[in-house]
Amino acid sequence: MxxxxxxxxxxxxxxxxxxxxxxxxxxxxxxxxxxxxxxxxxxxxxxxxxxxxxxxxxxxxxxxxxxxxxxxxxxTTRWGSAGPSSEPELYFRFVNGTVTATAKSDTSRALLTMHGFTRTAGSSSYRAPAGLGERALVNVVVRADSHAFVNGLSVRIDLGIAxxxxxxxxxxxxxxxxxxxxxxxxxxxxxx
Structure with a gap:
């Protein structure tokens, strides 16, 4: 799937x-x-x-x-009055059934932690909560993305579909x- x-x-x-x-x-x-x-x-x-x-x-x-x-x-459905952002505060990436995230600010890092993402040792990357199936991974990104929107944080999502x-x-x-x-x-x- x-x-x-x-x-x-x-x-x-x-x-x-x-x-x-x-x-x-x-x-x-x-x-x-x-x-x-x-x-x-x-x-x-x-x-x-x-x-x-x-x-x-x-x-x-x-x-x-x-x-x-x-x-x-x-x-492409993320258009607002602020215009384009070349450096999103949160970046999610789907690869081979996993999700990683990168956060650029304290607010975005705290948001990832609230949604169960854990920091990867020695980097600025985060992993989605362990043990989630593909649907649950999509849902955790949807929730974190919506939360980021409410907080005015810019987000980019790479679905891994070329x-x-x-x-x-x-x-x-x-x-x-x-x-x-x-x-x-x-x-x-x-x-x-």
């Missing part, structure tokens, strides 16, 4: 900046909702971050009518739709 397979709806960003939505359950009119919001089965040309944010928001609002089992770990082609090859997904990524890197999650 891939980390995108555990929730009804998973929103993420590939390393090349493409926003995607994966539907792991059939929803009535889902294809129409995603198409109306600008998502297609093929990659679109990159757009401004605000446009990606707005289009992803349209899709999410419509999908929330069908499920609340939705995860948004997309970097390009949309990596998603298209996964047979389990009922729908994997993509939308072009931003020209710049946003800093805050949209409000719902």
């Amino acid at each position: 891939a980390l995108t397979d555990h929730h009804d709806v998973f929103i993420g960003t590939t390393a090349d900046g493409v926003t995607f939505i994966v539907l792991n359950r059939h929803f009535q009119d889902a294809e129409r909702v995603l198409t109306k919001a600008g998502f297609t089965a093929d990659q679109l040309a990159p757009e401004l971050a605000e446009e990606v944010n707005d289009r992803a928001g349209l899709a999410v609002y419509s999908l929330l009518a069908h499920t609340t089992d939705l995860v948004d770990l997309s970097g 390009t949309p082609d990596a998603l298209r090859g996964a047979p389990r997904h009922s729908t994997a739709a993509v939308l072009g990524g931003p020209a710049t890197e946003p800093t805050q999650r949209r409000t719902r």
Whole structure:
């Protein structure tokens, strides 16, 4: 299973900046909702971050009518009035079923500790709590990310998915739709 397979709806960003939505359950009119919001089965040309944010928001609002089992770990939906941030205060990285985090401030380090992350000896990296399955790892990052947002901390999440082609090859997904990524890197999650 891939980390995108555990929730009804998973929103993420590939390393090349493409926003995607994966539907792991059939929803009535889902294809129409995603198409109306600008998502297609093929990659679109990159757009401004605000446009990606707005289009992803349209899709999410419509999908929330069908499920609340939705995860948004997309970097392209993190646009706020502060503009782009080249140095996020928190950086999460998914690799081979594990999650590591890097914190740049006392506040972000304390936040990671509150969510069960432990510091790796001799470095500024943190590990997710031990013994968690893939769904639980995604959920702990969602909680820490939401907590960071409430505290005004910038966050970047690397899902370990290089390009949309990596998603298209996964047979389990009922729908994997993509939308072009931003020209710049946003800093805050949209409000719902």
